[in-house]
Amino acid sequence: MVTHIVMWKFKTGEEENMHQFLDGLQSLSGVIPQIRNMEVHVSCNENNAYDAVLISRFDSLDDLEIYKNDPRHVAVAQLCKAIREDRAAIDFET
DSSP states (O other), X not given: OEEEXXXXXXXXXXXXXXXXXXHHHHTTXXXXXXXXXXXXXXXXXXXXXXXXXXXXXXXXHHHHHHHHHOHHHHHHHHHHHHHEEEEEEEEEEO
8 A cells, every 4th residue: 555645835825726726636536546545634733834735545656656647636736736835745655
């Protein structure tokens, strides 16, 4: 099992777009078959370095790559690229 974690810091004033992006991301669960589990959360602490996090799980790194390149994911990710200040990610096997 591969866990894929991504955190984002969004530009000031992009809260509405942030929620649109996160809702779009969450909507991929159950649509892209390679996603085994997906959680999307917004920070409850304004002092955190990041505003939101994605925690998702896949059977393999190959399945993760299929997800990343799926046109539905790519379309959702385009909005994120326009509104984020920073992004951090890590993938690990369990």
